[in-house]
Amino acid sequence: MSTSMAAASVLDGAALAVRKPKANWLRDVILGGQDGLVNILGIVLGVIASGGTRGVLLGAGFAAAITESISMGAVGYTSTIADRDYYRAVRRRELAAIQAAPQAAREEIRRTYAGKGFSGELLDRIVATLTARPDRWLTTVTDDVLHLQPVESSDAVRSAVVITAATLVGHLIPLLPFLWLTRASALAVAIALSALVLFGVGVYSARSLVGDWRRSGLKMLVIGLGAAGIGFAIGSVFHSTH
Secondary structure, three states: OOHHHHHHHHHHHHHHHHHOOOOOHHHHHHHHHHHHHHHHHHHHHHHHHOOOOHHHHHHHHHHHHHHHHHHHHHHHHHHHHHHHHHHHHHHHHHHHHHHHOHHHHHHHHHHHHHHOOOOHHHHHHHHHHHOOOHHHHHHHHHHHHOOOOOOOHHHHHHHHHHHHHHHHHHHHHHHOHHHHOOHHHHHHHHHHHHHHHHHHHHHHHHHHOOOOHHHHHHHHHHHHHHHHHHHHHHHHHHHHOO
8 A cells, every 4th residue: 555545544534533423322321221210210119118109109200200311311411511612622722732833733643643553654644644734633633642522512412312311211111010010010020121121231232332241231230220229228217117
């Protein structure tokens, strides 16, 4: 491969990285869904352990489902906006550094790509190409040197919607059986469904990202049911004091 073709390949890769969506949908789904499911299962177990009625259980459950879903979506929105503002602040800082000391900034690019294995004339051509335009230069610094991902306002809206929906669905999984089944049957179905969903989320996470699916599924299952079990323990304490 000629040096010009190699430089063009590096440039195309950098451009593709910029265009590629950085929003992590899986993270938002797991964050909202797992939080909603574990939270409401803990409430259900706590209400049952404390001797609460079916009406109390459903009232507390649906109130928590609505309020926490909105709250989690708001947290997703504000945290993504904070990431966006940080990214923009870093870009302003790095642009000022490039304008104030271009040679030092150019050497930073050189060191980065030398660390990737490029050298000699090819390295010179890559550095010259990447620093030929201020916008490309700045993107190279943020992406390849600082390893930051661009965040847009639309990402914040998407994150809020996904987390809100996932949290609400997570809440409904252990709660809905209590609308139709007897208390004992509903509790058994709620725990079984929650365990199945938690294990499935762990498996899907490992399949989509990295890791052993069995270990990931069991880990998600143990953490989720263990956290929900705390609600049962707290409910039992309050029941024993009355």
